[in-house]
Amino acid sequence: MKVLLDLQYLNVATTGIKTYMLELAKAARKYPHPDIEWIFSHEPEKQAVDDSFKGTKSKIQKLNYHLDYFRWKEFQLPDLVKKFKPDVLICPDFVSPAASLPCRRLTVIHDAFFWQMPENYPRWWRKYFLNLIKKGLWEDTQIITTTEYSKNSLIEHLGNSWPISVVYQAPKGLTAAADTQCLRKLGLKKQEYFLHIGTFDRRKLLPLLVEAFAAFQNHSQSNKKLVLAGGPGQSKRMDDFPVVQKLVAELGLQDQILVPGYLSDGEIKSLYDGAFAYVFPSLNEGFGIPILESMGFGIPVIHSDQPALMEVAGGAGLPFQTGNRDDLTEKLILLDREKDLRSQLVTLGRERAKAFSAEKFIEAFHRIILNPTS
Incomplete structure (x- = not known):
């Protein structure tokens, strides 16, 4: 079973989603499954420190980032699917390609904030991003979310058209030595x-x-x-x-x-x-x-x-x-x-x-990858 993990968004991700993506990639490597071959779209640590689009200020810079993200999701990522022929594509950043794909999709939607708190987002950007999310929810798609609360919130706003599974994530592994000063x-x-x-x-x-x-x-x-x-x-x-x-x-x-x-x-x-x-x-x-x-x-x-x-x-x-x-x-x-x-x-x-370890995090993904009905 080949699984392609989309890590492009690490170049701008902050806090929670960044931790989710990095810890998922680390756990996949640390706790391999004999029946699963992981393919990463990017080397996670290298992508996380790419500052090409970090700290964008001007409208032109922001537009360039959105164009880059759109190109990735709608053209480059589908090309990777054709190249590697995975059985499963995991998109841990809300958005899966709108293109037709010959594989299952696991799309991680972390929360329902875009629906629950529209006042927190620019109107045009929210409309655009929600459109990207919805266009990627088709074919053989399963939604992954973080808590039962988030699952119920997503059902309220998206309905029951797609199966939604809760996977508890692992906290950030702070492996660096404590700064004694x-x-x-x-x-x-x-x-x-x-x-x-x-x-x-x-x-x-x-x-x-x-x-x-x-x-x-x-x-x-x-x-x-x-x-x-x-x-x-x-x-x-x-x-x-x-x-x-x-x-x-x-x-x-x-x-x-x-x-x-x-x-x-x-x-x-x-x-x-x-x-x-x-x-x-x-x-x-x-x-x-x-x-x-x-x-x-x-x-x-x-x-x-x-x-x-x-x-x-x-x-x-x-x-x-x-x-x-x-x-x-x-x-x-x-x-x-x-x-x-x-x-x-x-x-x-x-x-x-103890209930939220990296091993339990990846084991939950293994079960869903190997058993689509779980």
């Missing part, structure tokens, strides 16, 4: 900061976290800090980075809330190693990788009661009502005060993280 450079002490890692997309509700943290400090007189690591949102329409910066300044919390930007894997590993807790206030997620990364590091997690995060956490996190600043503040205070609760969450989290 990271905490010192940021002025942090172990167990003395709350952590969030990711883009400043509007749906992450990071201004809410800033406000809740300010209220937490007022109530508890704690010396703990808040670290918001990561870069701006993926578009001006979706970006809360300037909002957070302004809010931090207005609250006079520049010394207590750190916004260090993008960090290396070694620096991220160091932050996970030393954090008191991870806070994930998101309004909407398809999965929630940082929950598993945190639990794997033995860090308790406070998360919104958004369905996908509840599903991934599996009762091993401390939930608060989505969008409720006062409830989030109460959970920050509770975790800071109750040492036994923190210890309990650490134990539960470590056990929960």
Whole structure:
């Protein structure tokens, strides 16, 4: 059984989808199946560092990227199918070619954000991208998604025309050595900061976290800090980075809330190693990788009661009502005060993280590849 994995999108992918694609490729190599031959469209690590289209600013640059992506999906990828004659094509970035193909398709649609939150995307771009998605959903296609929540959301917006399977992904394998100077450079002490890692997309509700943290400090007189690591949102329409910066300044919390930007894997590993807790206030997620990364590091997690995060956490996190600043503040205070609760969450989290290994991730794909009805 020959399987072609489309890795073109790694040249611009960020955060969740990038992790998904890289970990899938790594797992395919680390845990080979005797009946499956994997073919990669690109060498994953090399494609991930290709910066030809990263950081595009001008309309011309963005147009060139979209043309390049369209050429790949509609012409170059079908040519690879003709060349390698795979039995299965996996497209892990929402879009499969509109061309007729002589093989099964497994198309990964990570979430239903394009349908659920249209206000977060430029109208013309959303219409164009949804058209690409729908044109690729035909012939012998099976949709793969990340959680039962995402599956139900996709059924609501796409109907039952295509079989949809849930495959739980593996968190990022942080193999780099921890940067031992990271905490010192940021002025942090172990167990003395709350952590969030990711883009400043509007749906992450990071201004809410800033406000809740300010209220937490007022109530508890704690010396703990808040670290918001990561870069701006993926578009001006979706970006809360300037909002957070302004809010931090207005609250006079520049010394207590750190916004260090993008960090290396070694620096991220160091932050996970030393954090008191991870806070994930998101309004909407398809999965929630940082929950598993945190639990794997033995860090308790406070998360919104958004369905996908509840599903991934599996009762091993401390939930608060989505969008409720006062409830989030109460959970920050509770975790800071109750040492036994923190210890309990650490134990539960470590056990929960074991259910999301790279081996289980690829085994789920193996079952679907070898048994189309699974």
